[in-house]
Amino acid sequence: MIGRIYLALVYLFIVGPAAMIVVDSFNAATSFPSPFESPTLRWYLAIWAHDEFLRSIRTSTIVALAAAAIATGLALPAAYALVRHPLRGGNIVATLFVGPLLVPQIVMGLAMLQLLGLAGVDLGLGGLIAVHAVYVMPFTVRLIMTSLARFDFTLAEAARTLGAGRLATLRRVTLPLIRTGLVAGFTFAFILSFVNLPLSLFLTTPRTATLPIEMFAYMESRIDPLVAAIGALVLIAAVAFTVTLERVFRLRLAG
Amino acid sequence: MRESLPWSAYAPLVPGLVFLALFLVVPLGATLWLSLSPNVLVRFEAPGLDNFAYLLGKAYYLDVLMRTVRIAAVTTAIALLIGYPAAYVLRDVSERLGSTMIIGLTFPILAGPLVVVLGWMILLSDGGPLIRPLVRLGLTGPLRLLGTETAIVVGLVHFTLPFVVLTLFAVLKEIPHDLLEAARSLGAGRIQVMRRVVWPLSLPGVVSAALIAFSLAASSYVSPHYLGGATQLTLTTLVAQFILATFNSELAAAAATMLLVVMAVVIFGFTKATARAVRA
Numbered sequence: 001m002i003g004r005i006y007l008a009l010v011y012l013f014i015v016g017p018a019a020m021i022v023v024d025s026f027n028a029a030t031s032f033p034s035p036f037e038s039p040t041l042r043w044y045l046a047i048w049a050h051d052e053f054l055r056s057i058r059t060s061t062i063v064a065l066a067a068a069a070i071a072t073g074l075a076l077p078a079a080y081a082l083v084r085h086p087l088r089g090g091n092i093v094a095t096l097f098v099g100p101l102l103v104p105q106i107v108m109g110l111a112m113l114q115l116l117g118l119a120g121v122d123l124g125l126g127g128l129i130a131v132h133a134v135y136v137m138p139f140t141v142r143l144i145m146t147s148l149a150r151f152d153f154t155l156a157e158a159a160r161t162l163g164a165g166r167l168a169t170l171r172r173v174t175l176p177l178i179r180t181g182l183v184a185g186f187t188f189a190f191i192l193s194f195v196n197l198p199l200s201l202f203l204t205t206p207r208t209a210t211l212p213i214e215m216f217a218y219m220e221s222r223i224d225p226l227v228a229a230i231g232a233l234v235l236i237a238a239v240a241f242t243v244t245l246e247r248v249f250r251l252r253l254a255g
Numbered sequence: 256m257r258e259s260l261p262w263s264a265y266a267p268l269v270p271g272l273v274f275l276a277l278f279l280v281v282p283l284g285a286t287l288w289l290s291l292s293p294n295v296l297v298r299f300e301a302p303g304l305d306n307f308a309y310l311l312g313k314a315y316y317l318d319v320l321m322r323t324v325r326i327a328a329v330t331t332a333i334a335l336l337i338g339y340p341a342a343y344v345l346r347d348v349s350e351r352l353g354s355t356m357i358i359g360l361t362f363p364i365l366a367g368p369l370v371v372v373l374g375w376m377i378l379l380s381d382g383g384p385l386i387r388p389l390v391r392l393g394l395t396g397p398l399r400l401l402g403t404e405t406a407i408v409v410g411l412v413h414f415t416l417p418f419v420v421l422t423l424f425a426v427l428k429e430i431p432h433d434l435l436e437a438a439r440s441l442g443a444g445r446i447q448v449m450r451r452v453v454w455p456l457s458l459p460g461v462v463s464a465a466l467i468a469f470s471l472a473a474s475s476y477v478s479p480h481y482l483g484g485a486t487q488l489t490l491t492t493l494v495a496q497f498i499l500a501t502f503n504s505e506l507a508a509a510a511a512t513m514l515l516v517v518m519a520v521v522i523f524g525f526t527k528a529t530a531r532a533v534r535a
Contacts, residue, residue: 003344010341011359014416017374018366020384024377033377035387074274077267085264093268100279102518104474106491107511110498111282114508118285130278137271195367198476198491202498212369228377231370238365246358 018235025229032223043229052206053230056214060194063125063210067132068140068189072182074133075140079181083148094145098138105135105198113202128203128210135199136189143188147181184245191241195234283515290512294505306509316493316510323489324517326404326479327472330411334419334468335461337412342423343453357424360417368414368477375410376401376481402484410478415468422467426460427453462529466522473518490514 024033028040047053075097081087082094100108112131116123123130151174159169175182193199197212204213211234215227291302299305310316345353363371378385379400389395400406430453438448476491483489488496490510497507 003340003347007341007344007348007356010337010416010420011356013337013413014360014363017371017378017413018363020374020377021370033380033383035382070274074271078271081264081267085260087260087264093272096275097271100275102470102522103279103283104476104491104511104514104518106474106476106494107286107514108279108282110494110507110511111286112278113498114289114504115282115285117504118288134275134279137275141271191365195365195369197367197369201476201495212367215369228373231366231373234370235362235366238367239362242358242361242365246354 021228021231021235024225025232027225027228030224032225032228043225044233046226047229047233050226052209052214053211053218056209056211059125059208060211063129063132063200064190064193066125066129067136067193068186070129070133071137071140071189072144072186075137075144075185076182079141079144079148083145083151084153094141097141100134101138105196106201108135109199109202125208128200128208131199131203132193132196135196136192139188139192140185143185144178144181147178147184151178187241187245191238195238286508286511289505289508292505292508294503296503296506306505307513310506310509310513319488319490319493320513320517322404322487323473323491323514324521326407326411326489327469327521329408330415330472331465331468333408333412334415335465338416338419338423338464339457339461342420342427345420345424346427357421360420363413364417368475371413372410372477372481375406375413375478379406379409379482401482402486404483404487406482407479407487407489410482411472411475414475414478415471418467418471419464422464423457423460426457430456458529459533462526462533466525469521469525470518473514473521490517 023036025043026039026041027034027036028042029035029037078093078097082090087093108131112127116127155177156169156174159173160166164172194210195212196210197216200210200213201216204210206217209217211230215230219227288302290306291304293299293305297305297309311320345356348356377383380386381397381399381401386395386398386400390397400409435448435452438452443451473489474491476495479487479489479492480495483492485496490513494507494510494514497503497510
């Protein structure tokens with residue numbers, strides 16, 4: 001019983017700040033943070049009057065889609081090689097792939113900024129996408145490896161024996177059976193890239209600002225519950241994505 | 256048995272590794288190079304360690320370094336203290352409820368640190384729902400948390416806790432129930448079972464949870480920036496200040512390199528120090 005109560009308190013601690021954001025997004029007070037005055041929807045409506053936020057949502061979507069696609073595309077063959085055979089040095093390579101987790105994101109962004117500066121090139125969104133892809137790759141590699149570890153490779157061999165080509169086997173047998181890992185990896189990568197601030201801090205211009213950067217810039221000049229409204233929307237989207245993800249897992253568990 | 260594999264078994268690893276080399280290792284090389292280069296504030300002839308000497312020689316920057324390590328260490332300790340019992344209780348929750356609770360743990364991760372920290376700014380503000388009732392009841396005088404190290408630690412404990420619980424849970428759930436029952440039927444009390452069976456078996460998990468918490472806390476930017484501010488700089492916010500405010504790319508590179516070195520030293524030292532306990 002005490003255990004359950006303790007667990008409930010821990011969850012209250014974990015969920016509390018997010019709940020505060022949702023509550024404050026309806027706060028009519030004009031400064032942030034400030035005590036709750038009266039309920040209003042004006043902050044949600046105000047988002048549509050800010051072109052820069054709408055544009056940044058588009059930029060964030062493009063960056064996150066590209067980063068998730070690159071990370072998943074590179075992770076699939078790597079995860080396959082690591083799980084299929086016990087490779088010499090396989091453990092070391094698997095560790096290399098999660099290496100980006102150990103590098104502070106602000107340092108990754110700085111490093112890309114300084115490389116581009118030294119090389120004197122401007123990649124536009126390319127540099128930003130590359131850094132985001134590096135950051136999310138450990139998650140795609142791990143999730144796809146977990147999926148492959150449960151995959152029965154004799155099924156692929158059976159398909160080959162029965163005359164299916166390499167590509168047909170991949171497309172009709174292997175990929176459908178590890179779909180969970182691919183979808184989970186891609187979605188997780190997309191969300192993590194979408195909400196990330198420090199990676200982009202040094203790599204955007206006002207024209208290429210991502211949503212978190214736009215919030216950051218907005219908050220440098222003034223702070224009102226408008227940012228809470230955007231935060232609440234991001235939160236709801238993240239929850240919706242997670243629940244969908246869980247559905248995907250349920251589907252797999254149900255057979 | 257390890258058969259010798261054709262090179263083609265390794266080929267699928269190449270694109271990913273090349274990508275990491277091009278967009279992580281090479282850029283880090285650029286930063287390392289700049290950290291050894293002269294600049295407007297620190298003039299020297301050949302590539303050297305003068306930028307590091309400059310940062311370490313000023314009390315102000317030394318404070319930033321110490322604060323970074325202190326905050327990360329305190330965060331790690333608190334997150335483990337809160338997270339271990341939580342993960343242990345989670346182990347006895349029914350599978351259905353348990354999986355929902357695991358998903359719940361990922362919400363703050365998926366919402367992103369920026370959104371979560373905004374919530375903490377409301378909660379910890381002077382007139383906020385945490386402080387105002389305490390002041391009203393006369394339990395405390397006017398209290399300022401935002402802009403203090405305490406606020407940063409609160410934010411970081413919150414940020415690292417889900418990772419700590421998930422890591423510990425993965426290890427704790429592998430300890431078979433039979434083992435605990437066997438210990439109990441042989442006369443061990445609750446506390447003895449915890450101390451002599453559960454704790455030793457969970458040590459590898461504790462070590463990796465500690466390493467994850469420390470790295471996340473030391474490399475976090477959002478919490479120190481919004482909950483600490485300009486008076487409570489850490490190495491991450493210092494890097495940002497060098498780039499965005501004082502435009503000194505070389506000192507930014509040196510501060511970033513220092514952060515990487517500090518993290519590497521702590522991770523290596525901690526792994527070494529605990530290696531024996533984990534193996535035993």
